[in-house]
Amino acid sequence: xxxxxxxxxxxxxxxxxxxxxxxxxxxxxxxxxxxxxxxxxxxxxxxxxxxxxxxxxxxxxxxxxxxxxxxxxxxxxxxxxxxxxxxxxxxxxxxxxxxxxxxxxxxxxxxxxxxxxxxxxxxxxxxxxxxxxxxxxxxxxxxxxxxxxxxxxxxxxxxxxxxxxxxxxxxxxxxxxxxxxxxxxxxxxxxxxxxxxxxxxxxxxxxxxxxxxxxxxxxxxxxxxxxxxxxxxxxxxxxxxxxxxxxxxxxxxxxxxxxxxxxxxxxxxxxxxxxxxxxxxxxxxxxxxxxxxxxxxxxxxxxxxxxxxxxxxxxxxxxxxxxxxxxxx
Amino acid sequence: xxxxxxxxxxxxxxxxxxxxxxxxxxxxxxxxxxxxxxxxxxxxxxxxxxxxxxxxxxxxxxxxxxxxxxxxxxxxxxxxxxxxxxxxxxxxxxxxxxxxxxxxxxxxxxxxxxxxxxxxxxxxxxxxxxxxxxxxxxxxxxxxxxxxxxxxxxxxxxxxxxxxxxxxxxxxxxxxxxxxxxxxxxxxxxxxxxxxxxxxxxxxxxxxxxxxxxxxxxxxxxxxxxxxxxxxxxxxxxxxxxxxxxxxxxxxxxxxxxxxxxxxxxxxxxxxxxxxxxxxxxxxxxxxxxxxxxxxxxxxxxxxxxxxxxxxxxxxxxxxxxxxxxxxx
Numbered sequence: 001x002x003x004x005x006x007x008x009x010x011x012x013x014x015x016x017x018x019x020x021x022x023x024x025x026x027x028x029x030x031x032x033x034x035x036x037x038x039x040x041x042x043x044x045x046x047x048x049x050x051x052x053x054x055x056x057x058x059x060x061x062x063x064x065x066x067x068x069x070x071x072x073x074x075x076x077x078x079x080x081x082x083x084x085x086x087x088x089x090x091x092x093x094x095x096x097x098x099x100x101x102x103x104x105x106x107x108x109x110x111x112x113x114x115x116x117x118x119x120x121x122x123x124x125x126x127x128x129x130x131x132x133x134x135x136x137x138x139x140x141x142x143x144x145x146x147x148x149x150x151x152x153x154x155x156x157x158x159x160x161x162x163x164x165x166x167x168x169x170x171x172x173x174x175x176x177x178x179x180x181x182x183x184x185x186x187x188x189x190x191x192x193x194x195x196x197x198x199x200x201x202x203x204x205x206x207x208x209x210x211x212x213x214x215x216x217x218x219x220x221x222x223x224x225x226x227x228x229x230x231x232x233x234x235x236x237x238x239x240x241x242x243x244x245x246x247x248x249x250x251x252x253x254x255x256x257x258x259x260x261x262x263x264x265x266x267x268x269x270x271x272x273x274x275x276x277x278x279x280x281x282x283x284x285x286x287x288x289x290x291x292x293x294x295x296x297x298x299x300x301x302x303x304x305x306x307x308x309x310x311x312x313x314x315x316x317x318x319x320x321x322x323x324x325x326x327x328x329x
Numbered sequence: 330x331x332x333x334x335x336x337x338x339x340x341x342x343x344x345x346x347x348x349x350x351x352x353x354x355x356x357x358x359x360x361x362x363x364x365x366x367x368x369x370x371x372x373x374x375x376x377x378x379x380x381x382x383x384x385x386x387x388x389x390x391x392x393x394x395x396x397x398x399x400x401x402x403x404x405x406x407x408x409x410x411x412x413x414x415x416x417x418x419x420x421x422x423x424x425x426x427x428x429x430x431x432x433x434x435x436x437x438x439x440x441x442x443x444x445x446x447x448x449x450x451x452x453x454x455x456x457x458x459x460x461x462x463x464x465x466x467x468x469x470x471x472x473x474x475x476x477x478x479x480x481x482x483x484x485x486x487x488x489x490x491x492x493x494x495x496x497x498x499x500x501x502x503x504x505x506x507x508x509x510x511x512x513x514x515x516x517x518x519x520x521x522x523x524x525x526x527x528x529x530x531x532x533x534x535x536x537x538x539x540x541x542x543x544x545x546x547x548x549x550x551x552x553x554x555x556x557x558x559x560x561x562x563x564x565x566x567x568x569x570x571x572x573x574x575x576x577x578x579x580x581x582x583x584x585x586x587x588x589x590x591x592x593x594x595x596x597x598x599x600x601x602x603x604x605x606x607x608x609x610x611x612x613x614x615x616x617x618x619x620x621x622x623x624x625x626x627x628x629x630x631x632x633x634x635x636x637x638x639x640x641x642x643x644x645x646x647x648x649x650x651x652x653x654x655x656x657x658x
Binding site: 051052159161162189190191192193194195197198201216218219220222223246247256257258259260261262263264265266267268272274275277278 | 490491522524525528551553572602607608
């Protein structure tokens with residue numbers, strides 16, 4: 001494995017959802033993802049964290065084009081897929097698969113587990129005979145910790161954690177290189193959540209997978225990721241290795257987010273930064289730095305100018321005026 | 330230690346649901362005491378019976394298939410289980426009130442915020458409509474929402490999730506109840522908004538002197554807001570202690586498992602210690618200790634008979650055969 005190889009490169013990606021505007025026939029745009037660039041190396045776990053409405057799920061869906069991006073460039077495994085139509089995307093989906101948040105809604109209730117897992121194998125013509133297909137499906141089931149007899153059951157017969165395992169087996173069926181997991185454990189109880197996180201880690205090691213792991217829970221993202229990007233209102237505000245980001249958060253939003261996480265230790269006394277107000281609407285995001293309306297360290301320039309990217313060191317980047325040369329002194 | 334008045338005592342509570350496919354024993358022998366001015370946390374996973382306990386106390390099971398089969402709920406020393414519907418109505422909202430988990434679905438979508446807030450005041454207090462409106466406005470202002478006057482005339486869909494939860498809190502506290510039951514009040518909210526709401530609840534508790542029953546599955550939240558904790562599993566209390574004691578010396582294998590299975594900020598582990606298996610189906614409960622099938626320390630005895638509470642001193646009690654022998658380090 002070459003750890004330096006870039007598996008996914010996203011440049012200036014935008015995804016706007018059109019919504020009816022104030023006047024009849026007029027359209028306005030929800031800027032769900034606005035000018036996002038990042039890279040994911042082979043074999044790493046890239047975590048995307050942010051609050052609801054920050055565009056993290058849209059970003060995940062835009063990468064595998066479940067929601068077609070408005071503009072921008074996506075290069076997957078050396079192949080520029082930016083202009084691919086849905087037909088061409090089929091071949092690409094052998095390389096990138098998704099695991100969805102809601103294990104109740106993402107499995108077809110009328111299909112047996114066997115049919116659910118066999119479907120991608122059929123679509124991509126990955127098996128030559130029925131026996132081979134059966135063997136592959138059962139093998140996938142065992143990989144995710146389910147038994148052979150589960151194959152003939154239907155999704156409603158399973159618990160949330162087991163369903164998420166089925167969703168993972170389905171994603172693994174085409175032997176993808178990249179798995180985009182969109183809040184895969186947030187619907188599960190804590191004891192089950194740990195089981196699924198352990199499973200994802202095990203599969204990553206065994207099958208040399210790369211994950212983009214999208215979640216709102218900072219402790220979960222820290223646990224599983226190598227590098228993490230913090231999103232706010234359609235954009236990254238800070239990207240860094242997990243060690244850097246959690247021990248030395250630079251952006252005021254990252255700092256507030258980390259301080260807001262409840263710690264399961266009653267003796268821990270900590271300074272909590274309580275942010276005022278709510279996330280502004282993505283229909284009409286604030287000018288300048290998008291966080292300036294809630295930022296405890298807002299300066300006049302934050303209201304007018306969008307902050308540039310400051311590279312603190314090789315892996316840690318922050319988008320904030322506090323780290324402009326002129327403000328450092 | 331100062332002795333406080335017991336404001337709410339739940340004794341040997343059994344709440345069963347009579348469904349077409351048999352009896353579901355959702356709450357099966359729950360005991361706890363809430364002291365005046367304190368916050369008691371009830372922790373457990375889905376299906377542990379924590380919400381049904383809350384609904385039993387509120388007397389909200391009357392028109393469902395659920396029934397309190399046995400046990401007493403003492404409010405200020407008076408049993409409220411045998412009371413008539415009308416008498417329960419006098420208590421509800423006035424002496425005990427409740428904040429529900431989903432701020433989206435628990436407000437009436439076709440009633441203005443002001444109307445919903447004053448409804449409870451007019452029900453329980455002999456005041457004019459104008460006076461009620463004024464009390465409601467004052468309470469809403471206390472929860473820290475902006476532009477109170479306008480919000481009183483708005484509908485729930487016009488508010489954000491955090492604002493709706495603040496309205497729910499204002500509604501629950503508007504009659505200055507002695508006891509507040511908060512059923513997962515922050516689960517549906519983002520971390521920064523959760524921090525705002527927890528902060529607000531702590532301040533209001535200080536101002537109004539309400540005792541709180543805080544139901545949650547998040548041990549981090551418990552550590553931050555609760556004075557005492559009850560851990561529930563399969564309709565039973567398995568461990569009870571004050572919050573410092575519980576986090577310092579978790580004794581029941583289930584409590585330990587819960588604490589170990591959550592990833593913690595700043596902690597580096599390759600694998601989480603997940604609790605194996607699933608919560609048993611309430612229709613097919615194991616015979617002995619309900620946790621035995623998932624417990625790493627289970628012995629023959631655990632599968633046959635259910636343990637009683639062992640007193641470990643300092644108000645710490647645990648329902649496990651291992652403590653009974655005194656054989657647990």
